[in-house]
Amino acid sequence: MKFGKEFVSQMVPEWQEAYLDYKSLKALLKDLLRFLQTRTPTAMASTPNGSVLNRRASLYRAFSGLTCRHRDSPRAKEDEEILVTEDGEDGRYQTFVTVSDEERGYEVKFFNELDHEFNKVVGFYKKKVKEVVEEADELSRQMDALIALRLKVDNPMVDFGDGPQSAVHPINGRSAGGQHMDVIEEVEMMEDEDRGDNEPKTRTQKANGGIEGFKPPQLEILEHVKINVAPETPVSTLKGIILNSENQELSFSKKELRKAEEQMKQAFNEFYQKLRLLKSYCFLNQLAFSKIMKKHDKITSRNASKVHLNMLETSYLGTCDDVSYSSTFCLLSIQGIYIYELHLKLCIVNHLFLPSQVSRLIERVEATFIKHFANGNHRKGMKTLRPTARREKHRSTFVLGLFSGCSIALVVAIIVLIHARGLLESEGRSLYMENIFPLYSLFGFIVLHMVIFSANIYYWRRYRVNYSFIFGFKKGTELGYRQSFLMSSGLAVLALAGVLSNLDMEMDPSTQSFRALTELVPLGLVIVLVGIMLCPFNIVYRSSRFFLIQAVVHCVCAPLYKVTLPDFFLADQLTSQVQAFRSLEFYVCYYGWGDFKKRSHNCLDSHVYKTFYFIVAIIPYWIRSLQCLRRLVEEKDGMQGLNGLKYFSTIVAVAMRTSFDMKKGMKWKILAMTSSIVATVVSTYWDIVIDWGLLRRNSENRWLRDKLLIPNKSVYFVAMVLNVLLRLAWMQSVLGFREAPFIHRTALVAIVACLEIIRRGIWNFFRLENEHLNNVGKYRAFKSVPLPFNYYHDEGKSI
Structure with missing residues (x-):
């Protein structure tokens, strides 16, 4: 090099x-x-x-002797x-x-x-x-x-x-x-x-090993x-x-x-x-x-x-x-x-x-x-x-390739199986989509988010964004894009294997007696996933798992914890996983009060379920609002108050859209559309101007910012357009696009949720790029650690 x-x-x-x-x-x-x-x-x-010219000129230079020291050099x-x-x-x-x-x-x-x-x-x-x-x-x-x-x-x-x-x-x-x-x-x-060396010692050693004259x-x-x-x-x-x-x-x-x-x-x-x-x-x-x-x-x-x-x-x-x-x-x-x-x-x-x-x-x-x-x-x-840096191991790369290949093979097998049985035209299609599909879609949301985060890490490293310092990871324990993609591909293999086993057991008459076991596969996967997250042993990247758990606890207990960047960054990720929270709620209702052996439930008729259907969608935005309130009180920053109002407008929009989804009616439609337009405009402006630092009219890069990490400026304009378009995905629920000819309603909801996850992945890269450039502008390469003691005079003034 x-x-x-x-x-x-x-x-x-x-x-x-x-x-x-x-x-x-x-x-x-x-x-x-x-x-x-x-x-x-x-x-x-x-x-x-x-160099050749210099050598040739020196060949024809007059010889001046070996000891001509009196001549000027x-x-x-x-x-x-x-x-x-x-x-x-x-x-x-x-x-x-x-x-x-x-x-x-x-x-x-x-x-x-x-x-x-x-x-x-x-x-x-x-x-x-x-x-x-x-x-x-x-x-x-x-x-x-x-x-x-x-x-x-x-x-x-x-x-x-x-x-x-x-x-x-x-x-x-x-x-x-x-x-x-x-x-x-x-x-x-x-x-x-x-x-x-000439100063007297403050202590002397006794012959018996004691300390004499020591002054602590x-x-x-x-x-x-x-x-x-x-x-x-x-x-x-x-x-x-x-x-x-x-x-x-x-x-x-x-x-x-x-x-x-x-x-x-x-x-x-x-x-x-x-x-x-x-x-x-x-x-x-x-x-x-x-x-x-x-x-x-x-x-x-x-x-x-x-x-x-x-x-x-x-x-x-x-x-x-x-x-x-x-x-x-x-x-x-x-x-x-x-x-x-x-x-x-x-x-x-x-x-x-x-x-x-x-x-x-x-x-x-x-x-x-x-x-x-x-x-x-x-x-x-x-x-x-x-601390020693994490070393890339060949077995990690091998397992990553194995899991990736298995995931692709399982997807192909599921497609062939669906086509061979004709599940898209079968009578049980609606029953499957309303009961089983929401259970497995939870893993799809998680895997997609992890894959996009792996891509974020790859590009952060490529453009030298110091993400480990920004997040506050302990040196040598931060995950690379390979490790993150390895976990996502491993989870994808488990989920796809569960889907395939579900379909295969239903096709084979000899396995009809295992129907109850088949229906419990999604619940078993959730238990395995939670068990891995809470595993106290030093396996499966324990330091990263505990770091994530700590951030989750800080989010849940907001605003009682001091807000740091990992905390509000994770809370922003949770706002894009609203449908995943609703899937977890469906798990509780389906396996707790429904008859999962017969694939039947009355969740949509339950007032408790409908109430929590509102709550789980609002919780992530409420957490961010409380975090903004905590920072407003501590930092006395008015921008945090405006940010809290932005999340409050999103809470209103989500509540109105959910109400329209359940109650219908022109009144709820107008309220849902109005509140959603206001929240979309405010959130889009905040994403592009505040979080990304773009749309600077007088900057060196027109309508961008003075410093850019990506040489190709068109990438920023494409990202801004995509952010606007992907934020308009809520229109399908208000304008009546409930079900396409070949797409079930639950599948359409899952696609919209995936689009929001993709939008969040794009937001992640430019948000951390802007944070990194702010650190560069202030030469801020180290985090401030609070010291335990505060000195003061007898009069009460700090030293």
């Missing part, structure tokens, strides 16, 4: 605009090369880079033609080059762009280093409070304040009162790395600390509403300690990932800068890279804020193409650069995390900090 493609693939997606624009610099060098080729077309014709003169200066006020670098008038336009343009890109990289790196240093200071303060809290919780009688030392004094790891000091080793936050953090820290209890559960939310305060006093309970430790663990993990990516950002830009300078030297036969690499070494990007690295080997690895390819991984893994400020922070975070959150287990701590 060429360096340009490798450079792009290694970028942090949200920081892509802050990297060196290697592509544009390379394009400028190509323009310079074409200009040089036009100046000497005959000589350049033999090779695109003019041509290379020295060339070096004098290029000068790089640094502005003392803002630290910006500027290149001055002395070239012929013909070359000036190309060379000056290249170096101006190079200076602009380099200054951009240095400025961004300075800003991020400053941020991580400030964050490191805050984490140190939080860690002091956590250690003090550990001491207080594990040993309630311990007191290391300025008062009398009669309470507890550590002697050989035990308190005076006989309590064991298990946390003494954990209290060692500051190691020798935080002290100079003062417990008086806890007098200036409050616990940050974010409302993350229904109970804590209600408690926060009643008490009208999120910052509660410390109660020194073990539950409180566990909560604080979990929050600090997440904060350290996120901080460590930020440091790693910042170090990678610095290293990749150094390599890109050196590579582009080498290409320049190769085209112009200059030695400009020497001056610019010296600038790189002395700049903030090279010195890393007061710590310079040895240029002996690293400049060799930067300047040489082949050396770079051989030693790229070695430079990263073996730390060939002397430790920078970021590198020192990485080492400190590792040591702190291993000691205080992994009980000194290095392997366990590093496994948490550096």
Whole structure:
């Protein structure tokens, strides 16, 4: 793989605009090369880079001896033609080059762009280093409070304040009162790395292994600390509403300690990932800068890279804020193409650069995390900090192909069986479509949604949408499109096998006695599906299943949980699965109160069923409305209030259409059509303008947005048109298209539900694309983790 493609693939997606624009610099060098080729077309014709010309000219150059040191070197003169200066006020670098008038336009343009890109990289790196240093200071303060809290919780009688030392004094790891000091080793936050070599030690080891003169953090820290209890559960939310305060006093309970430790663990993990990516950002830009300078030297036969690499070494990007690295080997690895390819991984893994400020922070975070959150287990701590990415396995691909082939074969077998028996013209057609078809259509809705989501994941990866960060998946546990398609194809095989067994048993007279068993197949599939979802064992992607279950619980308990993107994204998916919820309701009625052995039920005549027929269709939209209300209260964002009104209009439209579907009449038809038109217009506008960020009249891309991930702009216009057309699928229920000649009413309802699922799949891609571009615009590559403690003065003001 060429360096340009490798450079792009290694970028942090949200920081892509802050990297060196290697592509544009390379394009400028190509323009310079074409200009040089036009100046000497005959000589350049033999090779695109003019290397043959240089070799031929050197053959006829006069021999100047082996030791003519007194003569001026041509290379020295060339070096004098290029000068790089640094502005003392803002630290910006500027290149001055002395070239012929013909070359000036190309060379000056290249170096101006190079200076602009380099200054951009240095400025961004300075800003991020400053941020991580400030964050490191805050984490140190939080860690002091956590250690003090550990001491207080594990040993309630311990007191290391300025008062009398009669309470507890550590002697050989035990308190005076006989309590064991298990946390003494954990209290060692500051190691020798935080002290100079000449500073006195804070503790000395006794000959018998005890600790003498040890000074743990003062417990008086806890007098200036409050616990940050974010409302993350229904109970804590209600408690926060009643008490009208999120910052509660410390109660020194073990539950409180566990909560604080979990929050600090997440904060350290996120901080460590930020440091790693910042170090990678610095290293990749150094390599890109050196590579582009080498290409320049190769085209112009200059030695400009020497001056610019010296600038790189002395700049903030090279010195890393007061710590310079040895240029002996690293400049060799930067300047040489082949050396770079051989030693790229070695430079990263073996730390060939002397430790920078970021590198020192990485080492400190590792040591702190291993000691205080992994009980000194290095392997366990590093496994948490550096989780391994999910590896593609050949057996997964094989099983995926097997299930896909079986699904196709089963579909063909069902079609042949229906045609052979003539089920479309049989007397039991209506009975089957009204009783069995709704049972199996549930699996069709789920499979279709999963297949489209697999396609979403594929295109998100293709266009570098950081969906794992946006959803908040734990690194290394996110599903790829293959895994998602594997689960959907597996479920499709089970459902299609159930349909085929149902038809086959009815055809064979010898299996008529198994009719009751045949009718229970759909219920058995539902039980299997629920069992797999709730299975506690580490099989079938347990982390992803539990992540989904957690999001479902948050949706059901809305607005008592804090709303995150996975929660409202899942709720939006549920709004497109209204017919699936109604199928579940039909399961309860059919197997609970109907006679499934005779394929008969009275569900449509039951007032309870009709009531829940309304409720299950409204529940997903009601959940989204409550989530918008929660965000309106917390974020004070008026757009969330408008979004809630949009979902409320959809609730009214669904209720009116359902009423017309059951009661008929011109009155209900007018109400259903009016409310549906209003909801469709509002929802369509919100989808395209707010969620997708399109229809910007003054944008760089007319009627789209300034930044697009898909090069073909027509895709966006097609998506907008499809969104409008697919949203009009409700018209079939209002305009009287109840049953086509060859399509039963239930089949038509299922087709309309599938169209809504397809529309939601299209919405998913552009919704996350817009979210990703918003993160890119704000350079937001990490999620904010709430810290457990809040410092404050005695006067009550926060520090």
